[in-house]
Structure formats: C-alpha cells, structure tokens
Amino acid sequence: MDRARPARVLRRSCWAALAGLVLTGAAAPLAVLHPARWLAPGADPVGPLTTTFAECARPPTDPQAAWLFEVGRAAFRTPELLGGQAARAGIACESCHQAGRRNPDFFFPHLSGAPGTADVTTALFSSHRDDGIDNPKPIPDLSGPKSALKVPQDANSPALAKFIRGQITEEFDGAEPPPAVLAGLAAYVRSLDPVACPRPPREPLRVADQVDDARRAIRTAQGALERHDSPTAVVMIEGARWRLGLIDERYSGPGLADAREALRSADVDLASALAAVRTGDPGAGVRLDLWLARSRSWAPQLSREEPRSLFNPAQVARLSNAPVPPNPEAR
Numbered sequence: 001m002d003r004a005r006p007a008r009v010l011r012r013s014c015w016a017a018l019a020g021l022v023l024t025g026a027a028a029p030l031a032v033l034h035p036a037r038w039l040a041p042g043a044d045p046v047g048p049l050t051t052t053f054a055e056c057a058r059p060p061t062d063p064q065a066a067w068l069f070e071v072g073r074a075a076f077r078t079p080e081l082l083g084g085q086a087a088r089a090g091i092a093c094e095s096c097h098q099a100g101r102r103n104p105d106f107f108f109p110h111l112s113g114a115p116g117t118a119d120v121t122t123a124l125f126s127s128h129r130d131d132g133i134d135n136p137k138p139i140p141d142l143s144g145p146k147s148a149l150k151v152p153q154d155a156n157s158p159a160l161a162k163f164i165r166g167q168i169t170e171e172f173d174g175a176e177p178p179p180a181v182l183a184g185l186a187a188y189v190r191s192l193d194p195v196a197c198p199r200p201p202r203e204p205l206r207v208a209d210q211v212d213d214a215r216r217a218i219r220t221a222q223g224a225l226e227r228h229d230s231p232t233a234v235v236m237i238e239g240a241r242w243r244l245g246l247i248d249e250r251y252s253g254p255g256l257a258d259a260r261e262a263l264r265s266a267d268v269d270l271a272s273a274l275a276a277v278r279t280g281d282p283g284a285g286v287r288l289d290l291w292l293a294r295s296r297s298w299a300p301q302l303s304r305e306e307p308r309s310l311f312n313p314a315q316v317a318r319l320s321n322a323p324v325p326p327n328p329e330a331r
C-alpha cells in the first residue's frame, strides 16, 4: 500500500510510544497484526487472532434503512471515526465489540483490568472524560438481550445516538461524525439481536469475509454519493482501505508478494477515488465501480493463497510457538 504506508508507519510509531515499546501477549513477529496488540500477556494468540464472533444482525428491508444499517456497520469497523490515540492505535468500535458483540480477549495496557474490560473514562483516550480513576468495566455484549443493556434503544428515542456521539467525540476525542454515520451506527446497534446469533457463536476469520466487508463499504460509499453525502462516502472509503490494510498485514510472509502487490494496487485505486470524492470530482462514482469490478480478479487470488497467510491458524501458531492446531489444512 504505497500511499497508505506513511499513515501506517505513523500509526505504528504512535503505538510504540503508547505501549512503551512493550509487546503484550503476542510474540514479536505477530505484532504486525493490529489485533495482536491488544492481547493479554501470556494469552494464546491462535484462537483470538484466527476466529471471530459470528455477527447477530437483522438488517432492515426498507432500502433507506438498509443503507443506513450498512453505513453504521462499516463505520463500526473504521478507526478513523474515533480520534486521538484510539484511531492512531487502529482501534475501532469492533476492537472492543467484536462483530457487534464483546471481546473477551481485549487487553490494552493502562486501559484494561482483566481481559475483556476497558476503562473508557481515561486520559489515554480522552481529554474530555478522564475521571482520574482506574475503573475498567466489562465490555458489554451489544448483541445480548436489550433488557441487559443500559442505554435505551427505542427507535423513537435519541438516547442511543446521543450516547454514541458522546463516545466518539468525548470518550475517544473524535471529530463530529457526519449525521448519516451517527444515525447509521445507532441503526446498526439497534439491529443486533440475540435471536439472530448464528450457531456456533465463533467462526474462522476468512479473507473472503474481510474482502466482502471492504466491498460492502464501497457499495455503501456509492449509495452515499447518490445521496450527495460526500462526508459519509469518505468514512466508507476509509473503512474499506483500513480493511485492505488488515488483510495486507496477514500476507506479510514469504511467497506472498503477488497478493501484496494486488492489495497495494487496490489501495492506490481507492486512494484516488477518495481524493476524487474529497475534491467533488464527478468521476468518483466511476472509480468506485471500477474498483468493485477489479476486486473480482484479485479476491480469488487472496483466497487461493490464504493457507500461507496469517489467516491460517497453523501459520499464527508457528510464529507464536504455540502448539499447531489439529488438521489446520481443513480450513
């Protein structure tokens, strides 16, 4: 990712400053993976890094509501939405609320107590809400029964959007989100429903699903452009680029140069589409169409090479010196 590289190098150096160069749970070679950076010391990284909660969402059917849901779903997975240290460290809503649930393995130095907890009122992330007290709380499962959650999610009540706005602008020092992004996040959180939870609750993390997330974000950006909502399109494209970066870091091993090259050129294409959206260039939508069309050729290549990437538990186990899981080739 040529153009993204400076940003990623910057993120890495801020992370190093933040964590005092101390790697936590993951073995050093695994620290190329962002999610490895918030694992507890001594934690076995294989399960947390190669599986994910399955999503428990019930998307609405009305086209406008379905678009807002997609806006929220992509924003939920985009660190640029949050500000300050969280964004620089690559933390998004999904880092704590994996697939809209919780994250029992989340451990961030100076922020977490036990794994799965976070103090969201700390100076580390917030210049507004630092209460001066070390009080990490369990990360709630946003896909649990609504009755177990504190913030009312009634569609007629502004409480949820107000809470999320406070999280972004105060807890995480982020900029004011575009109105559709805020409404989308509330719509996404509302759509999470224990009745929609697939069985089993966890599933392998697959490159095809990650590519699909990037494509969904780009289709949603196209919807934003149709609605003349460039600020929302920008957040969506940033989300897709972030997803490509998360894929790229898993293809850092030997023999994967072609996959990395394909990802880099896909990212360059997105970077120019993003510049076109920002400057109001009417050709931006065509660039996104082209990107989606081209993704049909590189996505299967990534899937073919997935066994050699860090999507494969055996490769993660090898790097972490953890026991190789049985029958890794079955993935």
Ligand code: HEC
Residues within 6 Å of the ligand: 076, 091, 092, 093, 094, 095, 096, 097, 117, 118, 119, 120, 137, 138, 139, 140, 142, 148, 149, 150, 151, 152, 163, 164, 167, 168, 185, 189
């Ligand atoms: C660093 C971890 C972390 C991140 C990042 C994070 N949250 Fe949370 N979230 C928490 C914790 C911990 C709580 C519980 C706080 C409490 O009980 O005071 C919480 C609470 C919530 C709640 C209220 C749940 C209830 O009981 O009603 C919602 C909704 C929510 N988060 C959504 C989000 C969204 C949307 C984002 C991204 C904009 C986000 N969270 C980012 C850790 C996080």
